[in-house]
Amino acid sequence: MVPVADKWPLRRAARRDLKALCELQRRTQHRFWDLSTWEIEYERDSGVIWVVDGPREAKIIAYLVAWRVLDTVEIVDLAVAPDYRRRSVASTMLDTLAVLAAASGASQIALEVAENNRAAVGFYENRGFQHQGRRSAFYADGEEAILMSFELSDS
Numbered sequence: 001m002v003p004v005a006d007k008w009p010l011r012r013a014a015r016r017d018l019k020a021l022c023e024l025q026r027r028t029q030h031r032f033w034d035l036s037t038w039e040i041e042y043e044r045d046s047g048v049i050w051v052v053d054g055p056r057e058a059k060i061i062a063y064l065v066a067w068r069v070l071d072t073v074e075i076v077d078l079a080v081a082p083d084y085r086r087r088s089v090a091s092t093m094l095d096t097l098a099v100l101a102a103a104s105g106a107s108q109i110a111l112e113v114a115e116n117n118r119a120a121v122g123f124y125e126n127r128g129f130q131h132q133g134r135r136s137a138f139y140a141d142g143e144e145a146i147l148m149s150f151e152l153s154d155s
């Protein structure tokens with residue numbers, strides 16, 4: 001079990017979770033990976049995949065994928081199943097990530113988010129992330145990305 005989170009306990013994903021993660025991403029994201037990409041992420045030495053199990057049913061209700069790149073922890077993907085939103089599930093994952101990233105010596109958490117994803121931008125703003133600029137045509141369909149980051153020394 002990953003420490004810190006109590007209300008929504010996190011655990012590292014196991015290989016047997018990858019199919020469910022692939023399905024949850026398809027349900028929650030406009031852009032998604034195939035199963036082989038999830039397997040690559042699972043094997044990545046510098047990455048981590050956390051999941052939150054549902055409180056009753058045996059299914060995954062949220063996940064976070066992050067990479068360590070030098071002194072930065074990069075959030076690659078993060079999603080919560082629709083029925084569990086606005087219940088602090090994503091906040092719990094992010095707070096846990098911040099504690100563990102700071103403890104490991106990272107100086108910031110960074111991410112790119114699609115500029116029309118108002119829920120995600122609102123979420124990261126609420127959690128104290130700052131806008132750092134934009135990257136045009138960041139996604140394959142030409143959509144622009146907003147770059148955001150959180151300084152761990154501020155936490």
Ligand SMILES: CC(C)(COP(=O)(O)OP(=O)(O)OC[C@H]1O[C@@H](n2cnc3c(N)ncnc32)[C@H](O)[C@@H]1OP(=O)(O)O)[C@@H](O)C(=O)NCCC(=O)NCCS
Nearest residue numbers: 078079080085086087088089090091113119120122123126
């Ligand atoms: C963005 C997302 C992860 C937020 O998850 P969540 O568990 O609902 O977030 P939390 O409950 O921890 O929200 C914390 C705060 O963030 C802000 N927030 C969350 N969702 C928001 C929304 N849809 N619009 C505006 N602000 C929002 C609010 O301030 C919220 O606090 P409040 O509920 O007390 O008002 C979720 O909506 C999601 O899975 N979206 C689809 C996947 C996605 O876009 N991922 C981002 C990839 S970069």
